[in-house]
Amino acid sequence: MPNRLASKQLTQYDVIVIGAGPAGYSSAIRCAQLGLKTACVDNWRNKKGQRTLGGVHLNSGCVASITLLESAKLFHALNHEIGKHGIHAENISADIPAMIQHKDDIIDALGHKISDIFAHHHIDSIHASGRLLNARQIEITPLDGTAQSVLNAKHIILATGSSPIHLPYAKVDNEFILDSFAALNLTSLPKKLAIIGAGVNGLELASIWSRLGAETILLEAQETFLSLPDQQISREAYRIYSEQGLDMRLGARVISAKKGKSKVIVEYQDQDGTHTLRVDKLIVASGRKPNTENLAAAEANLLLDENGYIHVDENCRTNLPGVYAIGDLNLLGPMLAHKGIEEGVFVAEHCAGQRSTINYDTLPSVIYTEPEIAWVGQTEQALRTMGVPIKVGVFPLNATARAQAICKTEGLIKIIAHAETDALLGVHIIGAQASELIAEAVLAMEFSASSEDLARTIHAHPTLSEGFHEAALAFKKMTMHLTL
Numbered sequence: 001m002p003n004r005l006a007s008k009q010l011t012q013y014d015v016i017v018i019g020a021g022p023a024g025y026s027s028a029i030r031c032a033q034l035g036l037k038t039a040c041v042d043n044w045r046n047k048k049g050q051r052t053l054g055g056v057h058l059n060s061g062c063v064a065s066i067t068l069l070e071s072a073k074l075f076h077a078l079n080h081e082i083g084k085h086g087i088h089a090e091n092i093s094a095d096i097p098a099m100i101q102h103k104d105d106i107i108d109a110l111g112h113k114i115s116d117i118f119a120h121h122h123i124d125s126i127h128a129s130g131r132l133l134n135a136r137q138i139e140i141t142p143l144d145g146t147a148q149s150v151l152n153a154k155h156i157i158l159a160t161g162s163s164p165i166h167l168p169y170a171k172v173d174n175e176f177i178l179d180s181f182a183a184l185n186l187t188s189l190p191k192k193l194a195i196i197g198a199g200v201n202g203l204e205l206a207s208i209w210s211r212l213g214a215e216t217i218l219l220e221a222q223e224t225f226l227s228l229p230d231q232q233i234s235r236e237a238y239r240i241y242s243e244q245g246l247d248m249r250l251g252a253r254v255i256s257a258k259k260g261k262s263k264v265i266v267e268y269q270d271q272d273g274t275h276t277l278r279v280d281k282l283i284v285a286s287g288r289k290p291n292t293e294n295l296a297a298a299e300a301n302l303l304l305d306e307n308g309y310i311h312v313d314e315n316c317r318t319n320l321p322g323v324y325a326i327g328d329l330n331l332l333g334p335m336l337a338h339k340g341i342e343e344g345v346f347v348a349e350h351c352a353g354q355r356s357t358i359n360y361d362t363l364p365s366v367i368y369t370e371p372e373i374a375w376v377g378q379t380e381q382a383l384r385t386m387g388v389p390i391k392v393g394v395f396p397l398n399a400t401a402r403a404q405a406i407c408k409t410e411g412l413i414k415i416i417a418h419a420e421t422d423a424l425l426g427v428h429i430i431g432a433q434a435s436e437l438i439a440e441a442v443l444a445m446e447f448s449a450s451s452e453d454l455a456r457t458i459h460a461h462p463t464l465s466e467g468f469h470e471a472a473l474a475f476k477k478m479t480m481h482l483t484l
């Protein structure tokens with residue numbers, strides 16, 4: 001992929017975006033759609049050392065992860081689930097390198113698609129590291145070794161994303177002790193695998209490798225399992241994952257990990273003392289940090305907090321006029337690709353002089369495990385702590401004909417509405433296709449729907465989405481396919 005800058009010799013832009021992950025590429029595309037002369041600077045290289053767009057999310061995050069999870073789910077279903085349908089399959093085997101290649105082909109194709117869209121919109125795509133010099137200037141260090149240069153822009157959008165936090169006592173070598181990128185590029189199945197952290201990332205990786213047959217142990221320092229989602233959903237998730245064979249050790253803080261002769265020796269502490277585990281591979285999934293190191297020259301005076309996040313106001317504006325920080329770089333919401341995409345579009349529209357808005361209250365969250373978890377709005381515990389009067393409707397997915405037909409009966413849909421106004425305040429799902437189902441709840445909340453609106457909306461039968469209808473009917477004990 002040629003550096004478009006080199007061929008055009010442009011140095012003055014309306015907007016320069018640093019970072020071509022979901023936040024950055026969306027922002028660059030919307031800027032260009034709105035007629036702004038736009039450049040996007042990105043330094044990602046794929047496994048072959050080639051340039052590719054899409055950032056962590058595409059290349060070693062959710063897209064890579066769900067692609068492998070789909071393969072793992074198929075393998076698991078063929079081995080353990082399709083017998084229920086009267087289908088028998090024998091000699092099923094998993095070709096891990098072929099699975100990884102399939103994932104790489106998909107992310108390569110999607111990366112090329114972003115390049116094509118950039119080209120279509122005449123966005124100058126620059127393969128380089130960008131560094132903010134001041135509110136109007138970016139220093140460009142090309143990865144091909146050519147000379148540094150300085151580009152000028154009226155607006156600068158920082159979108160460099162985040163990277164895994166490395167633990168000093170579990171040094172990643174990406175052979176035995178792996179970060180999340182290496183964990184999505186294993187060439188063979190580890191017999192025994194440990195993961196530090198039972199957060200979103202740890203659980204998603206565990207869902208892949210345990211389904212392919214690795215004995216998987218999650219070591220989580222916190223006593224509480226998954227503290228972000230509604231706690232009823234977290235309890236249900238813990239029960240389901242445990243039944244699936246995941247070994248989740250809570251209150252287990254890893255204190256050291258070292259490579260032995262052929263195994264990794266992991267030491268962790270819990271309330272019973274210190275324990276030692278010997279595993280074939282260890283994945284470190286202990287959180288992420290914003291990529292702000294070397295992003296701005298000291299003289300630029302870009303304001304960061306003590307954890308490296310960039311200070312922004314409610315419009316993603318940094319302390320420097322005309323400079324914005326979006327996606328994982330700010331603390332306006334969780335580290336989610338679609339939050340970054342929305343901020344990218346929002347900021348681009350502001351650069352073009354439009355007054356758009358962004359509604360963080362209806363931002364959906366998804367955990368791509370099997371079954372999936374998805375939610376929008378407030379949890380029951382948060383609302384009760386705030387003293388908001390609420391009512392709760394819950395419908396188990398096993399009471400829908402569709403869940404029975406597809407043999408995915410685990411999980412539930414939970415709706416929380418205001419006890420007096422009936423306004424929807426939160427929707428929480430664990431179950432098959434939760435990531436798709438949540439869109440209905442997001443739309444309902446975006447349009448300020450009440451639970452009665454949902455109860456009076458016709459849902460196709462038989463579908464999983466009927467669970468919404470039924471959960472809304474559950475408020476008045478009026479469910480059709482279950483007695484309450």
Ligand code: NAD
Nearest residue numbers: 197199200201202219220221253254285286287288335366
């Ligand atoms: P996380 O902070 O959600 O989880 C990391 C966990 O590691 C924590 O629970 C922490 O207690 C534990 N931990 C840290 N040190 C430990 C130690 N020494 N021993 C045992 N446990 C230890 O981080 P994550 O899962 O890496 O995710 C980071 C961010 O990326 C989050 O904001 C997450 O939402 C986002 N993300 C989102 C998705 C998605 O949208 N599906 C996927 C992956 C990550």
